Amino acid sequence: MSKLRRAVGLMSGTSMDGIDVALLDTDGDRALRHGPAASYPYPAEAKVKLRAALIEAKGITARDARPGCLAALERELTELNAEAVERFLRANGIEKAQVDLIGYHGQTVLHDAPRKLTVQLGDGQMLAQRMGVDVVYDLRAADVAAGGQGAPLVPVYHRALAATLPELPVAFVNVGGVGNVTWVGRGGRMLAFDTGPGNALIDDWVLARTGEPHDAGGALAARGKSDEDALQELLTNAYLGKPPPKSLDRNDFSSAPVAGLSLENGAATLTAFTAATIGKAREHMPEEPRLWIVCGGGRKNKTLMGMIAANVPNAVVPAEALGFSGDFIEAEAWAYLAVRAAENLPITFPETTGVPEPMSGGVVCPAR
Template structure:
């Protein structure tokens, strides 16, 4: 099996810090197109105390001492190795069959607008390669940022390879903690992508605060409330939303303090949740209507695809388009990002770029990540 047509593992934990997603993927070329066959996937739960600490640090509220940072880097790396080993065992494959692992780690900071821009993902790749025995690609975002880019989003090139259709204008929408879009014009020209704002990040922490549940299952809390137009205006007034792409963001910007600073006394928790859902979908719809107004199909992935309130709002706000899960096109919506980091590992092993400068704003295509050989 060649590095081009082979088995890869992708490991990813996103802004929501809900689980480590792991995917075993076989990449092949047929009929002149790339095909990604996800053979097995799983979501490895975080140890709860570790998850809560990562959530606190990810909001940029405090500065962690060096010793704690080192321990967290080790703990996250060990957790990623556990997820990879569990995936291998459940899939029933030999380790030698896997060409490489693409390990994203857990983002603690993403500061593309700082005087000295940086992005920081923890999860020591040395532990992943040592405990799995499989070559690991880590530190995947920072090369793009060193080249003047945002280091995000990184998957629009894969979206284009797997989901472009010459017969219609499409967009791929990832509703993770943060929402990001990929524009796929039928012409195949001008593939672009960027973060549009919070998707589940604020809804999750608001729901957990008021119900004890880690997320708003089936959108029940949002469905029980009404959109508060004055609160929505205050949320949308953040200058970040008017920033032109390329752009990216994270929990260090859209966190609980950001929300609390815009609340006034008297809003019910359900109304706030309904308004947060409206914020998520309105910013997506505004971005699409202003950049790809004739979009005919919006393919949704990420945890938000399971929230009927979000999906219904999108359908209403994008009446010209069919809004549907990428599952209708043979890709598991819960594991697109893990599949993506398997693909990024493949790109690195082949010496091929993993970024799209039209998306990230980098000075040019770059091979991403550092290789930790088995």
């Protein structure tokens, strides 16, 4: 067994809420020692810039291109990530010298696997020099260049967590900006793919009409009624019928079918849509999961959790019910992936991203 390394995972992903930070001691295989975790919201002005960046990024044709506002925003986001790590280490009494690696996701502004193009804003070398700690970043790019989907990348960490559970198969469902699922069966078998819009459509709908960033607890959706015609129109999206491996960009779905609905009915319909896409994931699974473990912000939406339960036959539980950290599994995963990448272990697989063979990835930026 390789030695344990202490890694900090930094996750922003498709969410525009802020930066999740988690500490994990791991050998990149089965050994997992969970440390503290915390979340640091983006300043309001950064969120405004990020929404402009999503529009600007649509014109990107090369992975390293940073047109318009993107170059300046990348520097700003890298600084925010460095500040988040420094605050996190101070709060937990940890010296930088005690950290071996930082796994840095960056902020996704474009993901287009068919064009072999995935763009996460974040300068790994700048972060490494600022922190004085080796940084592993750009973990999706090699997979996409090799013909994989570049997402989801967390499944190999889900497999490590599933090894602690008494019964398999299970499904880990992450409901962030985009939804994704990892099916883990006996013998370490995996299948993973993006399921649908996650929270993205719901959040955008609520923000545009109320100024609030999300439907807290699913309260708006609970007061509304799902519109069956609009729901069926949403469910005609061709992506949902495609076999895995497959992945999504945050903007691949449109809320146009609910445009004429009230605030509450629109929220209810979009919530029902996310739940239905998770239910449809069963069509691709080799065996029915005995348990559905929900991670990410979506698990706090009681209406969504109830709708997911109505779409699958077995128990649906938040990650905390099993002792996992529902808010920080992805940040932990980025720490885990950084160690695997540094050890040249595979991080993506034919069954998770469609890459031709298991492969490692990422760019290692030495601190000096």
